Amino acid sequence: MSNATAEHPEHLTEDEKQLVRKPLVLNNRTMGWISDYISSIVEGKTPTWWYVSMAITVPLTLMCLALLGYLISTGVGVWGNNHPIGWAWDITNFVFWIGIGHAGTLISAILFLTRQKWRTSINRAAEAMTLFAVVCAGIYPALHVGRVWMAWWLAPVPNANAIWQNFRSPLLWDVFAVSTYFTVSVLFWYTGLIPDLATLRDRCTTKIRKFIYGVLALGWRGGNRQWRHYEMAYLILAGLSTPLVLSVHSVVSFDFATSVVPGWHTTIFPPYFVAGAIFGGFAMVLTIMIPACAIYKPLHDLVTTDHVNKMCKIILLTGSIVGYAYLMELFVAWYSANPYERAAFWYRAFGPYWWAYWSMMFCNVVAPQIFWFKYFRTHLVWVWVIVQFPNAGMWFERFVIIATTLARDFTPSAWGMFHPTWVDICTFIGTFGLFGTLFLLFIRFLPMICMFEVKAVLPEADPHHGEANH
């Protein structure tokens, strides 16, 4: 069907009308409006709510940094980690944050390759969220090594002891996977920002802003001789990021799966971790985007209910995959006939951490099922409330995998419980402050929505727009 008929649906039969796609941008917004509105968020006076929010998140960030300083100066014993639970909240929080960081790249890369054009209005914020989540995640593995000043031993550089790393260790794979993921995500995000930074540069009125945005925009002019390399670079980055995003959480899961600990030593982990990461990541995207659109109401023309609806469907799908994985774990534990494997799962469900297990089951498997009903996918308040379950549930999942498994090892003499210290708790709360602070700075100083991509999905962006046949 040509665009010409799509613009005049009155000529169509009933069947054909159903084939006309809904516009991605509502209320016939023009290109000029998109630039004006998105840029005005950055250019306008700083709103009061922004200061209020920063007044909450900045102290939390400082608390997080202070506690990390306390940990470095005192020792890793300020956390509750101890035998038998050597990996506790630190790795739980690491996997939690890195999982959240998967939705951004999924939206920017996989939905780009599959030509899901609705992604254009959410990819920028989701990618930013990815970066900030990975920053929060990176704190934990870096700090839990104990003597942080020796963390450079992870890097393969020649040293006086002539010692080299064990490249067969999943922990070293993890270092490479997470640092590659962060670097590539920064490159992807910044590449996407260049044309929009040029928009901000061209609208600047003050010299300082013009200088800063001018330097950041790298001299972009929007010539087609630039666009053709730019689009190729973007396509290649999407192609590279797709296997990358799937590999990162797989490698994270190898930290567990390659061990011989019952409950960890399982081949289902990589796909199950990836599905869980997408599930939790989309929940966090919605957690952030719904309030942002409530504050900047005209954004509803760009991030429409249809977008939210689609994201809820992805949450429903990935949540069901996660639920399937939980059940399959139980089945395989039984079917393996391995008493330790069976005991591990018995203790998960009915042992000392039964509350964490059933919280996880409820939040991740039961609660998202409500998204089968369209009403709950399209009413934003409901969506926001419901996605808090995956947010919490994914934290419980990692806690269940790590703590319950270590708490009930092979021999009862090695059994024990984990109790978080106040440093554990406050550091974790502090990472939310760090995440919030970075996100607020992003909203204030960079375009929250990818302007040039949204313009490109408008009907008039088609060079054959308005022509009868093509």
Place this chain on the structure above:
Amino acid sequence: MEAVGNPTAPVYGVAAEFQCARDLYHAAEKIRDAGFSKWDVFSPFPIHGMDEAMGLKRSILGKLVFFGGLTGFLTAVTMEFGTSSFLYPLIVAGKPTNLYTVPAFFPIMFELTILISAFTAVFGMLIMNGLPRLNHQLFNWDRFKKVTEDKFFVAIESEDPKFSTRSVQDFLESLGGTNITTIHGD
């Protein structure tokens, strides 16, 4: 005809404004057919099919990235086998350190392949685009600021062998361009 920039400086080219992607697309086809070589069209977003309308070939960036990826892969192979098999063989759980250990080396090979490919894609794109740069003759023209908002432009450079200010001005006017302007350097 208007002129911007320093009038005593050499002419960079002649530029014209268009109102929509469709007009720009058809103008590009005609400029291509007229045989110009040093010219470009400017738009707020990439226009689908513009490469064909301008007669441009596919970007060679993909080929560069292949070699970037190969570099990353070979770096990982050298690093992993070099250290684990020769410099410092570390026996863990009785596992070999020879060629059979390659499955355990695979994740880092993969990650470094991706990493160097991504760097090649971004920096290769910037270098081929002549970026970063702080200024450009086109920025002397105030109307050109709208190129990142909702306006479309064509510029034919003075380095083009078929360029003469007068004829290019008339040509762009015949294509439907408005605000035709001669752009000087600084």
